Amino acid sequence: xxxxxxxxxxxxxxxxxxxxxxxxxxxxxxxxxxxxxxxxxxxxxxxxxxxxxxxxxxxxxxxxxxxxxxxxxxxxxxxxxxxxxxxxxxxxxxxxxxxxxxxxxxxxxxxxxxxxxxxxxxxxxxxxxxxxxxxxxxxxxxxxxxxxxxxxxxxxxxxxxxxxxxxxxxxxxxxxxxxxxxxxxxxxxxxxxxxxxxxxxxxxxxxxxxxxxxxxxxxxxxxxxxxxxxxxxxxxxxxxxxxxxxxxxxxxxxxxxxxxxxxxxxxxxxxxxxxxxxxxxxx
Numbered sequence: 001x002x003x004x005x006x007x008x009x010x011x012x013x014x015x016x017x018x019x020x021x022x023x024x025x026x027x028x029x030x031x032x033x034x035x036x037x038x039x040x041x042x043x044x045x046x047x048x049x050x051x052x053x054x055x056x057x058x059x060x061x062x063x064x065x066x067x068x069x070x071x072x073x074x075x076x077x078x079x080x081x082x083x084x085x086x087x088x089x090x091x092x093x094x095x096x097x098x099x100x101x102x103x104x105x106x107x108x109x110x111x112x113x114x115x116x117x118x119x120x121x122x123x124x125x126x127x128x129x130x131x132x133x134x135x136x137x138x139x140x141x142x143x144x145x146x147x148x149x150x151x152x153x154x155x156x157x158x159x160x161x162x163x164x165x166x167x168x169x170x171x172x173x174x175x176x177x178x179x180x181x182x183x184x185x186x187x188x189x190x191x192x193x194x195x196x197x198x199x200x201x202x203x204x205x206x207x208x209x210x211x212x213x214x215x216x217x218x219x220x221x222x223x224x225x226x227x228x229x230x231x232x233x234x235x236x237x238x239x240x241x242x243x244x245x246x247x248x249x250x251x252x253x254x255x256x257x258x259x260x261x262x263x264x265x266x267x268x269x270x271x272x273x274x275x276x277x278x279x280x281x282x283x
Contacts, residue, residue, distance in 0.1 A: 001024075001097050001098070002029075002031060002096075002097040003030065003031045003032075004030050004031070004032045004098065004101055005033055005035055005092045005098055005099070005101070005128075006018045006021050006034050006035065006100075006102065007035050007084070007088050007100070007102045008034050008035065008036055008058070009036070010061075013135055014105075016103045016133050017102045017103045017133060019138040020101050020133055020263065022065065022068055023138065023140075024099075024101075024165075024168075025069060026070050026073075028168045031073065031074045032069070033077065034058060034078075035079075035091050036057075036058060036078075036079050036080070037081070037083075037088065038051065038054065038079065038080070038082075039081075054079050058077040058079070062077065085121040085122045085125060086125070088122050088126075089125045089126045092128045093126065093127070093128070098128050099128060099129050099130070099131065100122065100126065100128055100129070100130040101131045101132075102122070102130065102131075102132055103132070103133055103135075104119055104134045105135050119257070120254055120257070123257070123266050129265060129267050129268070130265070131264065131265050132257055132263065132266070133263045133264075134261060136261040136262070139232035139233075139263070141169065141232070142232045143169070143172065143230075143232060144171060144174060144229055144231040144232060145165065145171050145172070145174065145234070146174045146222065146226045146231045146233070146235070146262075147159065147173050147176065147197070148176050148177075148178045148234070149175060149176065149190065149193050150178060150179075150190075158235045158237050158265070158267040159200060161267055162235040162265065163200070163204060163206055165233070165265070166206050166207075167204065167206060171207075172209060173201060173206060174208070174209045174210075174211060174225075174229060175194050175197050175198055175201070175209070176211045176222070177191065177212045177213070178212075179212075180215065180218060190212070198210060213225060219256050219259065223256070227261070227262065231262060233262065233263050234256070234260060234262055234263070235264075235267065236253055236256060236267070237253075237267055
């Protein structure tokens, strides 16, 4: 992770994405790039007016935040034209190692970027990790990360990047198995997967804690657990497929992103990832 893309619309809420990116920059050197996306228009005067407006505001933010950027990290901006989610994804994909950090709320008139289906389009369309934050306070630090584990293999793919964040922040990872079923077969599989994850964390000398959640309202249970433990981040997967908890970028993952008062890290599952990287977990 060498580049962090932060979509902005100049609202106070959207600036939370920038503040969260700066929090990361204090732990590892990164280049933070603020991105403003103009809508296409056939009226040149309107396009020029919006460009000047955006440039003025971005320069102002740059001036206001420059003293908060630690040595080794940088802050700059770019103005793009097109569909918001496509341009954000394109900018992130332009870098080999990048992360998108965005607020899920924004100013009136720019809600297509941060609210509802378009926010999910950004997450669904990129192969890069995405951290979203709602209208809650930006955490002062990341000391605890909740890592829900499902029975599908993809559920464990988030472990590697989550471990990276835990390492740079010195955070404790809470490996929590989640299920709406107490079937012995399912419980055994969940326990086996949890043990594999914990073994991976142990080999990297990371602090971790284990637990189990059972019930019909998976989202409420996970958020409730994270709030009780004062966690600052929840890690989920954004791949569709069969799953007991549906912790994917389907119905329940969208609910997690839209309802959680705690920032959400969403990671794209990759089929080749299992063979190339996940073998560390023992199959």
